[in-house]
Amino acid sequence: MEEYIRELEELDKKYFIHPTSPIQQQQTDGPGFIFVKGEGIYLEDIRGKRVIDGMSSLWNVNIGHGRKEIGKVAMEQMTQLAFNSCFSTYSNEPAIRLAAKLAEIAPGDLSATFFTSGGSESNDTAYKLARHYWILKGLPGKKKIITRTRSYHGVAMGATSATGLKPFRDFTNSLAPDFYYVDNFSPVTLRELIEKEGAETIAAFVAEPVQGAGGVHIAPEQYFNEIREICDENHILFITDEVITGFGRTGTYFGIEHYGVVPDMMCFAKGVTSGYAQLGGVMMSRKMHQDFIELSTGTLLHGYTYSGHAMACSVALKNLEIIERENLIENAKQMGIEMLAGFKQLQSKHSIIGEVRALGLMGAIEIVKNQKTNEHFSAPLAPLIVSEAAKRGLVIRAVVFDDQDKIVFAPPLTINKEEIEQMMTILSDAFLAVEAAQNLTV
Template sequence: MTMKTVESVQRKYEELAALDKKHFMHPTSSFKQQQERGPGFIFTEGKGIYLKDIRGKQVIDGLSSLWNVNIGHGREELGQAAMEQMKKLAFSSAFATNSHEPVIKLAEKVAQMTPGDLTMTFFTSGGSDANDTAFKTARYYWQLKGKSEKKKIISRQKSYHGVSVGASSATGLPAFRDFPSLAPDFYYVDSTIESLKELIAREGAETIAAFISEPVQGSGGVNLPPPNYFKEIREICDQNEILFIADEVITGFGRTGKNFGMENFDAVPDMMVIAKGISSGYAPLGGMVISEKLKNELIELTDGVYMHGYTYSGHPMCCAVALKNLEIIEEENLIENVLNMGAELQKGFKWLEQRHEEIGNIRGIGLLGAVEILKDKETNTRFSEPVSLKVVDEALKHGLLGRAIIYEGQDTLAFAPPFCINKQEVETIISIIDKSLTEVKMAGLK
């Protein structure tokens, strides 16, 4: 770029940054940092696994933005699908049994993809309101069955289920519950079967409506379940008349190398929560999928109105975009690429472990992976200051956007790149992590 162009671009950035600081309240951000530093990147375009900001800097989107841009950035087919639908029918309400073709076809497609007898979907705008819908529906179901005392929801520590009042209350990461007057009747267990059994015994199965879990915890650190965990969870829920809810917001639609994360663990829930990957982030969309059994019981138990619905439940344009997104995932065999490139990512992590004694606790499934940074791997001791934050900052300088997870004393680097990534691009990610960690270590670790 010429000097004049550089100056023009910088001026444009500064103008937007000033407006950002003045008018835009950022999600999950520091108020003070926003005012002191302004926006980090102002992204203007994306292509494949890459994002570019207004000043021309290109970075690899190592986390698919928020675990959601599964097919990658810049797919014009999705924009075309949105335009075609908006020209025909931009919006119509789905209340009072009204419907439209995109939502019907998407509900059918989801039913074809989900495991077991999960066949009916209630659509929302995202994961938080989908989880709230699941909690309300679970409690409503037990009320209809004359067991209104069954209202407690159990979730796992280090779980993440969203930020609406109900979803925040279910989230097992205390930092997300640091708000006054969250919803009552939410309980937390660690990731052992014994912990759940003890809580059920203490609280009484007759008071518990549902147990919810991510197949693989995402924001909590990319934590896989213990062996046979969900098979045992399924049995315990059946024995105690507790509904089993799977939060597939991150793991759904191919992220783990299967359509849904629970398919890796041979367990079928009563309810499934979906979002993110259903549209690859091109349109805001989520949903709650319920089993055929639950659907039939709800039909039999009431003649009244299900008094729950969002203005944008089953939005026509969002559904059209989701259908095209799922078509691309199938036609381009992207889930197969998830398996292949996931293996390359894990191989890269192991290479890093050989080069850096601080790398440990390598884990992952499909294109969902993480490593921890440890001072002493034998004792699982961490450094006094989170090293992952420094590595992520350094990696940005080299063109990689990753995520540091430091909740609950962790020091974890997490990655979940788009499904379209290739072997060379995986190797580039690993190379940048290697270089960044080396530079952080040279500056000194505490």
């Protein structure tokens, strides 16, 4: 068995370039885990080690791992019709049914969907459609896209350019033009930028209801109401990026519902299939869709090979059925309360824990040198805590961008109170190990 594992590890080093991973570490250490099985909130690696998937893998396995009925639906659809092109108005029933279902569950009058293969494609599509919309409206000068600091919108060229985390933009030396950034929770800075650039040059403002990869930053209660007003006053489209926050993650179907605001366009992916198939999309309001219909004179020259993929859409429909049948959105709300309570208990026991927060099953723990001043350590401790947690059976994630030092969490929506408590026990032990290694006072 060990020889078999070593062979896989060497093949991994030689042939597999891992996404968002330290490339040199991959060559020296090999894969951190080689997972072979998933069940509920747990993953099992090739050596039989079982760990809690405290991140739903990549914020997306909302219904948990190992759902046999999803596999059955996928097999049935693949044997009947796995894929057909949806170009030239060709269609298939799963794509039609899913688009109709999304119109039923989406906020407000969001009603028409353009399908993609994932979140980056969804965001790129939204920017492109927003700019085309203003061309159709006879205002081609409205092309600038405004996003926020600490935002993450993906790694395609437009999505990278929109991302407010500078290291992602620094990765390339040729960003897409006409992207601008404002402070993540300051409507004032948005107003100032609009005044400076001119509303007649701005196509859209883009925001995650809760900033995910940037550190789980939860907006103040009235923030999005002010943003909606500013966008309306200046004839700027408001786009929400629900790639992480959609499909129950925050305790509502979509994150923006916490704020009682309806966007003009909404990007989604991840939780729409809970990771069982690659799928994303962009929804637009009824008014926008009608304008596209009435003002377009030719072909909509945008599309992906797998837009409206029959098998992926079939998986999404079953995934949404499970979310509703098992009342997972309410469970996310209630277990989010339990998770936050657990964070607060840890905070009282460990002096290096600063602010803790959660909205539904999306949470963060700040690591600080001093709880009163929120001063950070000179070198981040979050990666060390994440490593110690993994040794003890919990997979979570560190965020150290923009001088942050924190751990973020997004367990499957199926998690229960006992499993939350198990997470907290592992976390506490991980903190104790790091505190001891760093000679810190507990």
